[in-house]
Each structure stands twice: as structure tokens, then as C-alpha cells.
Amino acid sequence: MTGATDFHEPFDINDDTLREECGVFGILGHEDASALTALGLHALQHRGQEAAGIVTFDNEQFRAERHLGLVGDHFSDAETIGRLTGRAAIGHVRYSTTGETILRNVQPLFAELEGGGIAICHNGNFTNALTLRQQLIRDGAICQSTSDSEVVLQLVARSREQKIVDRFVEAITQMEGAYALVALTSKKLIGARDPLGIRPLVLGDLNGAPILASETCALDIIGAKFIRDVENGEVIVCTSTGIQSFFPFGKCPARPDIFEYVYFSRPDSIVGGRSVYDVRRDMGRELARESHVDADVIVPVPDSGVPAAIGYSQESGIPFELGIIRNHYVGRTFIEPTQQIRALGVKMKHSANRSQIEGKRVVLVDDSLVRGTTSVKIVQMIRDAGAKEVHFRLASPPIKHSDYYGIDTPVREKLLAAKYGLEEMCNYIGADSLAFLSVDGIYRAAGYDGRDNENPQFTDHCFTGDYPTPLTDLSEDQDFVSAPRLVEVG
Amino acid sequence: MTGATDFHEPFDINDDTLREECGVFGILGHEDASALTALGLHALQHRGQEAAGIVTFDNEQFRAERHLGLVGDHFSDAETIGRLTGRAAIGHVRYSTTGETILRNVQPLFAELEGGGIAICHNGNFTNALTLRQQLIRDGAICQSTSDSEVVLQLVARSREQKIVDRFVEAITQMEGAYALVALTSKKLIGARDPLGIRPLVLGDLNGAPILASETCALDIIGAKFIRDVENGEVIVCTSTGIQSFFPFGKCPARPDIFEYVYFSRPDSIVGGRSVYDVRRDMGRELARESHVDADVIVPVPDSGVPAAIGYSQESGIPFELGIIRNHYVGRTFIEPTQQIRALGVKMKHSANRSQIEGKRVVLVDDSLVRGTTSVKIVQMIRDAGAKEVHFRLASPPIKHSDYYGIDTPVREKLLAAKYGLEEMCNYIGADSLAFLSVDGIYRAAGYDGRDNENPQFTDHCFTGDYPTPLTDLSEDQDFVSAPRLVEVG
Amino acid sequence: MTGATDFHEPFDINDDTLREECGVFGILGHEDASALTALGLHALQHRGQEAAGIVTFDNEQFRAERHLGLVGDHFSDAETIGRLTGRAAIGHVRYSTTGETILRNVQPLFAELEGGGIAICHNGNFTNALTLRQQLIRDGAICQSTSDSEVVLQLVARSREQKIVDRFVEAITQMEGAYALVALTSKKLIGARDPLGIRPLVLGDLNGAPILASETCALDIIGAKFIRDVENGEVIVCTSTGIQSFFPFGKCPARPDIFEYVYFSRPDSIVGGRSVYDVRRDMGRELARESHVDADVIVPVPDSGVPAAIGYSQESGIPFELGIIRNHYVGRTFIEPTQQIRALGVKMKHSANRSQIEGKRVVLVDDSLVRGTTSVKIVQMIRDAGAKEVHFRLASPPIKHSDYYGIDTPVREKLLAAKYGLEEMCNYIGADSLAFLSVDGIYRAAGYDGRDNENPQFTDHCFTGDYPTPLTDLSEDQDFVSAPRLVEVG
């Protein structure tokens, strides 16, 4: 399966979810605040490609631009950056899983408060957002978006606290789930990470200007210094006079999402003190140890499988070759393909490099397996190119459970590993053999001896079903089939 | 002066107002609800050219389309109409006077309520909207638009009443100013007109489907029957089983805005039982009686001065000729003219028809005089074409006071008649003589013997300074320089 | 019938014609050459709305911009004008009658010659263009456009003459039909009018810079002086040192197209020494004399019928009123109407002004009758508004013959007057009476005692069938079903 394909492109999952994958960025006290935010978001583009937004504050007004599409397409010209005046800015890239990819859902969201205003952006998913939203509407709130993130904003607006930080803390203590939040007021840049630290958030510095970002690669692109991870459960408040930390939930052990290593973060980012590339390559090494097979060539499924394939090759000694060539011009192409083009399927993006395949025993390495529909085509393509054997290796355990913390996964029934056993999966995909990395193997690649089942070091429910927070909106008592909604059809 | 020019095109007035000119339309129980609404809005396009929106209800969901631009450009294709499914629809055309011509201000506005949803659109202006808005924000409301119309929606959402009509009535009884409102819920089409009936609203019928619209021309275009004016202070509730009327303010004498006759309504509409064309032509007749001048030709300033010029010619016996030719292709052209093009000014739109002007004594007839900047150019153009004399005649009294009820007027200091006396104005414009219709003259053209100063039959503050409602937001106690706002810059 | 409607909007005529209506403009020796050309074309926009183009020469290169759409939409911004550097410019507005409204057909056309280059634009139609084109292709020419105008360019390129004016004259002496040509070389601005002067062309002057334009209104908009008409059969060559005239065909009597007065030219233009507005209004006066009817009101079909209706009212003494109101926002709206919207037809553009119609005997006045399809709807609309009687009056004779000189007319079978007699037409349209202006009547309105049948003063074949030039391409010997052509489909 190609994580890249299945995760990064729209597919039909069950509608009416609010969850999303996202990247956040914020900076305070720099004259190029909006340009630097645009660059930071560009580096975080892999976390969300459907929309992007930036809000700045220029000591008089908040200024917003929100666009569907890529950062580079909408925030790279001098005119746009010139409109976003001010020395403070926050921004967001978004990948929505629902049909509601509309402008009013694009973050940052903003609320005018009595004494000022606040803009908020959010990576993650609140697992009690629908429940709270229903209560807010009952109390007379008007929700303009269908984003779960708006609930935080409504709670901030309704708080009776005087100080904005107190209002913000009052709001997030009502929220369940996973979040990395970045907020901007007329004086403060605020960051917050959920009590378990499921979604990542780092603190950086550029010539004295504090920066908050989802990943370190957003610091690297602008030449900023990495200071530290924002801790799990930490609220961090940056002002012109310094940085303060609060732990409204007390201190508790972190459980960051292991999926950031498997697929989500960029390979050059440092997440939780570990190089993502190193972990990913070491997954390949562990995989080679766990499920060796005699073969002639190690072929990565591009591009997501490359680091693990390199590790697999290094551990096994079998040569690494580019047996599949990726067409670089697919980005936004063939959006509305004809049936003829559709039928040719995977070839729009990948083609077999026959000289490396023909007559050979091939080990295909990918990062993860979701629905398996692409894997079927990849295996077939390799066979068509004349492979003698095709062995499929996945550098992560079987995904058997949906995510509710901001990673876009299909409903459980569509997860191949939730439906089938190993042999059935192998048959379905058409490989000669199939193997996954074990749960302990992935923990080893991340630097542990294995999973501590008493106090797991990571959030890993997709593999284990062990959800670390309540899933209130999913409880059977809830009934959200309430009122007719507004659909922006055009 | 050319009302057409000064009113229908953006000019710099003082910022930060919320007022707007608009047209509204609604229909319940017709399978072509959205197409008919698009047509109705097209007929009302003269009431607002900057944006248009339609919301339908299809028994499951509300469906919305909102666009900057003309109805014909965004709501005339089969695909758009096809997306707006449902047998009930309301729509809005808008002309904003501020820089905030942004999508989130385009109506209808929508609120999801506990038991349903409500979409609202509004023609007019609330004179206490800023005051109420400040209170709402203090109470934790998040205002997504900067439109005064959103205040009604917030009040409906916060009402503790159970029934939607009661919530709606509770909301409007808190509002001051002028309004014709049309609202749509999952079961009802609701209309409301302010206690004085300042802004117009009519009830029509198409094969049993009730229709609400700003003017009768919106009924004519779809072949619907005109039933009656919605009365001043009336709340009218249409459901599938019939129509009910409420008078939450009790019954009181009406004072519709006389400016609908002067300039605003379409000539083929029937407003308050009178043909707008007849009243407008009769203004020309009254004007000819009041301020006769010996001349060779009556020339209208196109197109707004045509009916009055016809009346003036009929009464005076002086021939009516098209002495000014209008370029029909100006609509949306020369948006960003070069300085060279700008300098040629009025000629982009109008040109003198020299054969009717040269060597003649010309009476120029226009509907009204606002700032006078265009009139200066028109008079000069007529002189350049060789006129022997130029007499300027205005078919309405001098405009000395700003409007706060939904008609877009400049601040008082920019109104020519607020600054200057008759002779000064005549000099400024460069005419040989200048005359306005008297206040009593305009009442006579509208069918009365004159203005009843005890109980004026019309809202006529632009001429008289007699504002018929409180202007709360303008009171000196108010201070709206509160919090920083969000500006959507892109 | 509404000339405006039938002429100015696309309708299905027989395909594969090359003819077009157009406007041309040229100026030499002015620093604002391109801006002035844009303004001149804007004033000529009524002659062609589908495309516009400008070519300048800046002493180094020719510079071209060509766009589908209106002048004001594509040539009004400072950036575009700034790109069109140079002190000499020519431009063109075009209305094509075929499906081939593609960029490569948009004029001016250009040819690089050995010693320089030449740009040409053309109003009119060559009646032997297809014949010549076939010969050129046989000789190895590659025709990039499907425009008949390219033939002139090919002939200029192939001429063995040394001097550019000689090459130009050699080319036009091979052409038959109607033309007003404007050409630009690196040193010269050249104009030419066909031997009969069928299509108009005038010479103007702006501070010493010579100007060529289709109509005087293009001089008025830029404040230029009208010098004289270019004569029939005249080639006029403007250089920095003066203006020269040539008459390669010798001197012969002119026969300008009478249709410029009926419908085509702008009312404020002076064509052949006569005010178009005066002639058009006098057609109404003649019509009133020829076919009086007792009635209560004279109603013009807007806007093309207005001048004649004014004349009719003046002559008959019956009041002129705006009984039909035109919706000003139709310009480019409802391009792709739904079937529902289409069915409502004429109401998109016009509505009856009931107060002027109901219970009255109405004389409807229009300029001309082509296919009659719109007239049927107009009459029905007036009846629906309650008219007691509807009398239809046309201010020109019946159109019984197609045009081949650059005016877009349907094939003969679709011309109502070619199919039916007067009574049948009256029945078809649904009027109580129908009358046309006589052929002599239209000559009287144009200042003659009547038509001189020996030497007709005008080209009037649409009324009389008297075509003044050979129609070579139409001769039965010709067979143009030759080679497959290229169709630019996207």
C-alpha cells in the first residue's frame, strides 16, 4: 500500500466528520512576520494541501487571508504579503476529509471580543466537539463554520474570565482529544498542546522572535533555531517581554502519536528528539530483521517507502534500486480524468523501471497499508514488468483501527487489516509474500526495547485499538441528527 | 447631477458604516424556487450590484450560494440552479457602501438553531445595530460578518422563546430603523416591514406559491400576480397551509420613503399603489410648472432623467430630444482606467449629440443632485457642443441631509445642497439657471395636495431633516472605537 | 422587430461565412497612441463586441494585444496600455457571425515583410475572398486565419512591388466588395475605402496627429477634430510629413450603405455629412406621415426604436412614453440560461410599463424587422399588459435580401419580409396593424426627394436586391468544399 497515495489524496470516507490533518505556525515580534509564516506553512504543506490561511496583527487591526489551495499559489507574491502587515502572525494549512472544503472553514478562525480579538488555528481533533457544539447552539451561539475548532473559539468568547489567557485555558480544559493550538491576540502569541501531547508542537526562535510550529522543518526553512518541544499539557504564552508556561492539567506522562514517525512528519524534522528519517529508516532495518526474504533487489514504493527501503537494503545487503519511477508532474494534474485515463490508473503517477524488475525477485517496501487498493495495482505493475517474485513489506504494523485525533483514516470497514488476516491480505494484494513490522519492532525503531503495555510510550491505537482519551462524540447516547445544516453549494 | 451615476457607482464616502441598499426576494412551495428567485433578483438588480446570494431548503438541508457580482453572472446557469434544490428559497442583492465587500457579508445570513435553522436577508438599515452588536459581543457572541443584519440573527439565536416566529418577533422588536426582512426556516417563509414601512415589500402569488419581494417588477418578470403591499409594521408568515399576519407594533400610520419614487425603484414598479414612472414623469410636469424657462429643447440626463424630461416636455411643449447619448458598453468597463482615460471622464459614458445641441437653448433634466461632480462635467460637455444656454432642472428638492435607512448617501459635508445656496450651486455647476422641484411639488407629483407637516405622508429627511426614528448609533454617548477588528484583506 | 436584439446578439445563421461587422481606428504621431486607440475603439464598440485588438509601432517593434471580449475589459488598464508602446497605433473591434470566434482571427492581422512589417484591420466584406484564398493556397501560402481580411495581407506579402503603398494598392485592386481598411507600417498609417464607399471611414486630427476611424463618435470621445470623410475609392497615406491621397480606381459616384443610418452607426455620429440621429428621427416623422394611425401613446422598442419614436410622436402629436422598460444589467448576463429562464424569454431584457399600456391604443416603433422572432414576444408582452390595440411601425423598408458587405444578416429564408407579405407578417407578429417606411421615404429622411433608380444614391440591396458589386464567391462555378480545415476546438 502506498501511504502517500492513500493519505494525501481525497478519497471517499464516511461523511460528516469534522476531523482534519493540519499544520500550524506562529511568530511574534518580527517585521517579516507574514512572509516568514508563509514560508513556515510552505514547509508544513505536507500536513495539509487543501487550504491555507494567515492572520496578522498590525497594532490596529487583524488582517486575514484565507485561500483554498497551496501556500505557494496564494501566499508567495509580494502583494499578498504586503497586505498582511504587522509584526505578529499565525497561519494554518489544512486537509479536510469531508466535502466541506469551503472558505468559511479555513483557519485561522477569528472572534472579536469586547476588549480585543483572538485568532486561533488548530491541528488535531476534539473528540467531544459535536457534543459541545450542540450545547452552544442550544445556548444561542451561531456557529459559522462546521469545523470542530470553532468550539474552542466559542468557549473563549463566552468565558466570563477577564484575562484572555484565563479565557483560553477555561476553554481548552473543556475540550477532549488531540490538539496543537496556536492563537494570536493583540498582545500575545499562545500555544497549547493536549495533555498527552498527541499532536506535535515545537518552540523556535529567530533573532529573538519566538516561533511556534508543528514541525522543526518549518524552523529550518527560515533559518530559525529550534529551542524545545512544547510539552504535553503545556500552555505557552509569548509576549514582547518574554515567554511563560502554564500546566493547567498538571504534569503527566506524554503519549505522542507514533504515526508522526510512520508517515506524517517530514523526514528532516526532529520529533520528540528523534530524527524522523532515522526512525523511518530503522523501521526498514527492523523489518529486514523480522521478515527476511531472499531477493535480488529492494524497491521502494515512492516516495513514502524510500527511507525504510534504504534501511531494509542496508540491513539485508540486497541492492536498493529505483524500480518504480514517479512522474513528477502529477501534483494537481488529471483532476477530472476521462474514464479512459482513469482505467490506466496507477500509471499516471508511477511506472515500472523494467530494467530493474525483469526476471528478478523483488522486495517492495512501503510505509503502511491502509485500504490496499493502490498496493494491488503496484504489485500488478511490478508483475507486468516481469518480476519473478514480488514480496511486499510494510514498515509499520497492520492498521486495524480508525483515528479520531486528526489523522484522516477511512472507516474501520475499509481498513484492509481490520477485515482480513495476513494470508487473505497477501492474496488480495497479489504478492508472493507479505509482512508487517511488529508493534514491538516499531517501538524499537523509535529507540525503546519495545512497547510498555502498562504505560505505552506512544499513542498507537491505529495498531492496538488503545485509545488514550474518551471518545465522547462517538458514545451511543449522542444523537447528532438534529437540525438541518447549511451547505454552501457554490 | 446624475443620480444614476452618483448613486449606482462606488464613491468615497466616510468608511465604517454598515448601511446598504438592497433587494430581497422569497418564495415558498414552488419546484423552481431557486430559478424564480434568481430571476426575481435579476429584476431587482438595480437595488444592489455588488453581490447576490440565494438560500434554499430542500427538506433536508439549507443550501447556499453567495457571490460577489451580478445575478446574471453567477445564478443564470443550469448547474448553479441545479445545486440549489428545494421548493423554498430566499435571495438578496446587495450594494455595500464600505470597503467590506467581502463574501462573509453577502446575504442571506444563516444560523443553525437547536430545532432547525434560519436564513435571513435584509433591505434597509438598523440605526441601533452597532449599539446592540457591542452588547452581544460583551455577552459572548461571535459576529462573523460586519453587516448590521447579523444582529437580528444573533438576537433570534439567543431568544429563549420556543417558536421560531416568536423568536423572530422578539428580535425585531429590539431593532430600530428601516427594514424589509425576508426569512426562511425549514417550514416557513417570513416577511417583515418596519413600523413606518420605510423600505418597500410586496406580496405576490405564482400558482399558489406565496412570494415576497422588494418591488413588483420582481413579480412581473416571473409572471406572478401582485397581491398587496406588506403593511408597515406587519410580520407575515407563509406556510404550506396559508398566510398569517401579525402586527407586533400595533397599527400606526405609514411613512414610506419618498426616495423610492425619486430614484430608487424601477419605473415599471408599483410602489404604494402608484406607478413609479407616473410619479417620476409628473415630477417633471410639476417642475415645468414651477420653474419654466424659454428654451428650444428638453434633454434628459440619461437614463435617470428621462421620465421627468418627458413630463417636462409634455407640460412645457418644448421638444424632447436625446441630446446626450449613453455608451451602452460601460457596464463594467474601464474599471482600472489609465490617467489618460480618467481625464476624459464623462465621455466614457456619455457623449453630446451635437446636432441637437448646437446653437440651442437647452433644458437639462435630471432626477436629483447629490455631490454635483458629474453635473459639472455634463454641463461643460453640453457647452462644448455649442449650446447657447444651459438650464439645469432637478425633478426633486435639494438633498441636504444624509440617509441612515439603507440608501447610500455621502456624509453631509459632501452634499452640494448642504453646503451651498441655489446661486452658488448654479455657479458651481456652470449652468445659466438652476432649479429644483419644491417639497410640496414632489408630494403633488405623488398624488397629495402637498406635505402634511403635522403627519408627513412620506419619510423625506434627505430633503427636510425630519428623521422619523431614533438614530441611536449616532448619539454622542456611543463609543464604537472599541476592539481591533478583523479585515479580510484578500 | 428589435434590430438591437436581432443584430447585436449571436443567432444561428448559416455557417461558413467569413463576413463580419467591425470598427477600425488608427492614429499616427501621438505619444498616447495606444490609449487613444483604446478609447476610439470603446466609442466604436457597438460595431463589434466579440473581440478587439491593437497593434502599435514603437520604432523598433510592432506590439500586439488581441482579446476576445470588450475593449473596456481588456484595454482599459494602465498595464496593458503601457505594454503597447509607440506613437502609432491601429485597432479593431470585431463581431463575427460564425463559430470561429477565435484569437487567431482577431485583427489587426500582421505580416513580417522583407523590409519591414504591416498590420491591417478591416471593416466590410470581400466578395471574392474565398476565390482568391483558394488560389493563394494553391500557390503555397499558409493561411493562419479563416478571416477574409487575411487575403489582403497575403496579396501584399506576395506583391513584387518595391514600395509598401504600391504593394497595398496592388492588393486592394484585386479585391471586390466593401471595405474600410486601416493599415500600419513602420512609417505610414494607410486608409482605404472601397470604390463605392459602402463602408464608412473618416479622417480626423488631434493636435496634428492624423486619425482614421469608422465613425465620428470615435473622434468626439478623444476630443479630436473631424476633418472630412475619406472618399469612396480613396487611398490615404499619412506620414510624419503629411497626408497624400490616391485614387487607384479613378473617381466614381459614391453609394454608401443606407443601413448605417437605419441601425448601425451611433446616433451621435455624422455619416456622409448627416447626423445619424436626425436621419433616424426623421424616418419616424416620414413613417408617421405615411402610415398614421389613431392611438393614445407612442412606445419605442428600446433602445433602437427611440429616435424614430420621438419623430413619430412629434409628427403625429401623440404622446411619447416609455412603455417598455429595459433591464440595464443584461449586457453579458444569462449567458447560459436554464430552460426555465429561457422560457421567460424577452422579460430578461424588457418589461412592460403597465401604467402606460393598460387600456390604451399603442403604437410600437422599432427601426427594422429581421426575423421577427423578438417582435412576436414584444407584441405579446404589450397585449399581456392590457393594451387595447397594438400597432407596429417600422422606420425602414422590409428587409428582403441578405447582406454580403459586412453586415450580419440571416440567410434569406429566415428574413421575415422575404417569406411573407405584409398581412402575413402582421398576423405572424400578432399586431393590429403593421407598416413599414417606404424606400422613397427612407431616402427622403436622408435628405433626397426619393430614390434615383438610375443612379441610386445609396447601397440598399437589403431592401431592393440591387447589389452594387459582383458577388464572385457566390457564383455557381465556385466550389469551396475543398480541403479539410483546422478547427480550433479549445
Add this chain to the structure above:
Amino acid sequence: MTGATDFHEPFDINDDTLREECGVFGILGHEDASALTALGLHALQHRGQEAAGIVTFDNEQFRAERHLGLVGDHFSDAETIGRLTGRAAIGHVRYSTTGETILRNVQPLFAELEGGGIAICHNGNFTNALTLRQQLIRDGAICQSTSDSEVVLQLVARSREQKIVDRFVEAITQMEGAYALVALTSKKLIGARDPLGIRPLVLGDLNGAPILASETCALDIIGAKFIRDVENGEVIVCTSTGIQSFFPFGKCPARPDIFEYVYFSRPDSIVGGRSVYDVRRDMGRELARESHVDADVIVPVPDSGVPAAIGYSQESGIPFELGIIRNHYVGRTFIEPTQQIRALGVKMKHSANRSQIEGKRVVLVDDSLVRGTTSVKIVQMIRDAGAKEVHFRLASPPIKHSDYYGIDTPVREKLLAAKYGLEEMCNYIGADSLAFLSVDGIYRAAGYDGRDNENPQFTDHCFTGDYPTPLTDLSEDQDFVSAPRLVEVG
């Protein structure tokens, strides 16, 4: 240096050249001709990203679509493909090196001939095109494009031969330089390769339909079978009844361009019987043998350096790691960057993967070095990431001479290796050591023992200065500063 960057993106070279890099495709006798052509062009997209065009023949007309931009953006929707009816099609992707990226230069070009029509597209460059063009204009031809390819079309049109193939052959025998041509007439699909076979062209088959394409990857994407290379100097004519070959230049030894292996062709293509990937990886192996250095890690410059880096790692035993991460969202982003963004330069596209660099001796491998500007930045980025040593290795010889056969190279003065010796280049780039593959080394990688200096097996002038054809347009006798040209400015 990153060949990818320097070759695939616009940079300022000397203007007024006509040369271009391109890809061509043609198919005859398949019902999905246009869809298959679109797919083939998509696979050839790396050969030209600025424009694409397709012409089909549907037994009645030729149908054309030409667009600036990517194939996937303009030819992937059902509507476009539906307009391109017919069972025969040719297409082109284009990368122009001049400012003239305008629609009229986009191929296929078309000429209507007496008995039919012909569409042509071209990959390569004619070295006598300007000379011939000047002669054609002198003879009365009108050149609509500024493309050198139009000269062929003009020669075909002017040929006095009767048969289209004879006309085509007569035309190409007048041309010098490099070309792979594909042409379509109403009956024939024609291909031609220059006498030396400098540019590639292959013959394929899909269920009996012959296909011509620049590379085999265009066959693979549609599942077509590779038949053979079109030979050097071969004219191949496909009709419904079969395929015929002509050798109008006689048989002579081939000298294909070695640069197709170095950089230009896609790695999965088979060019001249060799896998491009194999040759490219073996260049890395040869390079490792020729210029070994002790190091800790082999890092490719993505993506062009990857195959050579794999080969280098395999031969040297030093581990291959992704030390530079490429941002996948750069495709068309940051087109108009602000100065701030520009200053951050290379980081928009690449970032150092610090965990693989810090404290290590790094061998950077790229395919070729052109101007060196990007290499400077890459080396600096690697140093900034903490590399102990940086050794730069190029898998091809120094480029010392410009190309005139269709590959876009800067003028000689801008080629780093034309200006500097090895040590100077190393200093300029800032590396600890620098080495290029030798000329014999690259021939070894391509399967020979070395270069046969008597009869070189490849066209390799960029490395050796040995141009295999006359360069007529460059001769000092020529003077092309002739006539003013037309510049399409908008």
C-alpha cells in the same frame, strides 16, 4: 550542481533564439486517439512544461487544442478529449527558451494545403532555420509564428511536388540540424529523424495502431508495445494499410545525443537499446572508480542525482542516504516570490536532513554542472548542517560548449566549465574536492570501451566541442537584424 534546476526552469539566456526542448507523440487508427496522445504527452512532460498541443483528424476536419501549461491541467478532462474527435492524433510538449512563450508558437503547427492539410510537431533545432525563414519572407510567405519549426511547414506548402510525402521529404532535405518530426495528414502519420539521429524517436504499437513517440515511457503509460527505434535519417509513413520506410539521405552511422542519458530522458525509458536508469547509475559507478574519496555517506542531489548516487554507493560501499529532502510542493509555487522569500533561495525546494549530515564526510552526487549557481547554495546548505567535509561529484564531464540541437543551454560565457579550471570551479562551489566523470568514462557507462575519436558514437559537443552538423545560422555572413518583428505583448 543540479541539472534538474538549471535545465528545467526558466533562466535568462541570450534572447532571440528559436531553439527548444520538446517531446512528440502520434498515433493512427485508434478510437481513443486524443486520450492516448494526452497520456503519452503526460509521460513526456519532463521534455517540456511550458505548453502542449494536440491535433486530431476525424475524417472531416482537423481539430486543434493548444494551451500554455501542463498536459494534465489542460488535456485531462473528458470535455477537452471529447472535442478532439478522430482516430488519428499528434501532440507536442514544449519548453521554449525565449520570451516568446505565446500561443501562436505552440505546436502542432498546421497548414491548409490544396488537397488537404498537414499538422507538424518537432523536437530538436534547425541550425539553418533563420536563413531559410529570411528567404521565405523575401518570397512572400507570411510566418505566423517565430518558431523554427514553421519553416518546415512553409517549405511543405511551397513544394511543387504532388504527393504529400514527397513534399515533406523535399522540405526536410533543405533543413540542417537535429530533429524528430511527427506529422499528420488526412491519411498518414509521418515520422522523421535527422540523418545523425541526434534527437530520439521510437515506433510502438497498440493493438495494431502505430505510435511514434520521443521515448518509450510514452508507450509504457498506455500499455503499448515498443517495436523499434526510428533510425537516423529515416522517414516512416504510417497509413491504414501499413508502414513504409524511406531513407532520403541514404544510410549513415548514427550519432545520438549522449545528453539523453545524462539528464534528459526519463530513467525508465529505453534509449538506443539501453536503459537510461542503468546508464545513469553506471555513470555513478564509473565516477566512483575514477574519483574515489574516503567518506561516511553518499548523498544525491535530488532528484536528478539519485541514480548516479546509488551507483556510486554500490561501487564505493559507502552508505547511500537521503541527506537532502526535496519539498514536493514546489512544482508551480512561488512563481512571484517576494524578495524575502527569494533570499532564502534553495530552501524553498530542498532542505538538509541534518541527522545524515552532521559531523560526517559527505559525497554529494549530481548529474551535471551547468552554471553552478545552485551548486554553491547546495554545498553551503550541507556545510550549514554540520558536514565535516563536502566532496562534490558530477556523473558527467564538464559542459564547456553550448547546444544548438534543441537542448536549452546558456550562452557559453555562463557555463562554469567554459570559464574555469577544475580548481577554480571547486573554489567557486565551495567544496572540499570536486570531480567530473571523464569523457571515456561516460562512454563506458553507455557500453563502449571509450570514445572512438575517429567516429564518435555519440553527439557530445557540449563536452567536446565537436558539433556534428553545420551551424549555418551562426555563420558570420548572416545578418538577421532585418525587419521589425511583431511582439505579442498580452
